[in-house]
Amino acid sequence: MVIDYVKISVKAGDGGNGAVSFRREKYVAAGGPDGGDGGRGGNVYFKVDSNTSTLLDFKYKKKFKAENGKNGEGARKIGKSGQDLYISVPKGTIIRDVDKNVVVADLSEEGQEFLIARGGRGGKGNARFATPTRQVPNFAEQGHKGAEKNLELELKMLADVGLVGFPNVGKSTLISRVSSAKPKIANYHFTTLDPALGVVKPHNGEPFVMADIPGIIEGASEGIGLGIEFLKHVERTRLLLHVLDVAGSEGRNPVEDFNKINDELKNYSKILASKKQIVVANKMDIANDEKLINEVEELCKEKKLKLFKISAATNDGLDELIDYIAQELKTIPKEDIVEVDQMYGIEDEIVDQEWNIEIESRKDGRYYILKGAPIERLMSKVNVFDVESRQYMQKILRQIGVMDKLKEMEISNGDFIEIDGYILEYSE
DSSP states (O other): OOOOEEEEOOOOOOOOOOOOOOOOOOOOOOOBOOOOHHHHHHEEEEETTTTSSSSSSGGGGGEEEEOOOOOOTTTTTTOOOOOOEEEEETEEEEEETTTTEEEEEOOTTOOOOEEEEEOOOOOOGGGGGOOOSSSSSOOOOOOOOOOOOEEEEEEOOOSSEEOOTTTTHHHHHHHHHHHHOOOOSSSSOOOOSSSEEEEEEEESOOOOEEEEEOOOOOGGTTTTTTTTHHHGGGGOOOOEEEEEEEEOOOOHHHHHHHHHHHHHHHHHHHHHTTSEEEEEEEOGOOOOOOHHHHHHHHHHHHHHEEEEOOBTTTTTTTTHHHHHHHHHTEEEEEOOOOOTTTTHHHHHHGGGGGOOOOEEEEEETEEEEEESSSHHHHHHHTTTTTTHHHHHHHHHOOOHHHHHHHHHTTTTTTTTETTTEEEEEEEO
């Protein structure tokens, strides 16, 4: 079974909380605060693993979470960082952020790693908040939350050459003859239900990977038949072999088949439709209608396409075809048609620099509500029942411009400010 599309969620580890602690040791006077910082939460990475070929493992496990950081302790002991989580995926995996609807990674290289979710920073212990004027800080910072992501994983086969054509034209037989691939072969539609990969070793030239792409019929780009499920696998191939049944064994016209398949490729992707094609006239050993063969020859002349007449069943013409493909591949560079959002993840790095705070005014301007993630992060550091902690909060609010904004909104003594569920009275 080939599983090539799954939805999962990942959660980086939360940072550990900072500690509130004071040094109390015999013969040591006024030891002062010594609460240590919390440890960093574990990151979540994806890593390409050559021993993995499908996304089958994700069918049974949908949620992944890295380890949380440990809390800080007294004596300035820093909490242990959470262990990073590495998720193995096969080469050719595309990762999309569901919530932002962007492709964030294209994992196409062996051993490639991608950081998908950052662990939360550990909270600062109260030793970090000691100053000449605040010598006994009775508060510490809670650890920051680790990033959470809802993701789609999609596997696209990495093949140099893709076989396209209507069902039963002999694609499976062809790939089984020129490589070690062993697809199921029978005389009925959709014998091949999964794409098949095979390594082809030509007499002259470098080995290349060939893929038998099944299920492409008229209407495939709209999801008819096995449709888009397999069209997407052709996207990364550098060269297409368009296999035609010139024997007309299914009662179809090979030229009409050629045009219908190319229409589907074009409807699905203009880039895909522009890929170089080689036309392969198969089943020459049983082709009795010269008219069909002549029509294919005229088609290739008109479109300036290279034509090979073969019989996959008897191996006739296969050596010449494979050697030609090997030479053509030398002239076709590998291209990446997946557009990855290069800015993805940057916001995770600068989140602490972005203070987007919403201030809502109620009750004729006498009641103000501060909202936003920065407010939540700030309040995680604050002990509202401690005077020095509240002074620290007010200092930060001034630094980030909140107090100036409140003054612009004409706040006055006696007005109330709600911050993360706490209600404070404003005074100059």
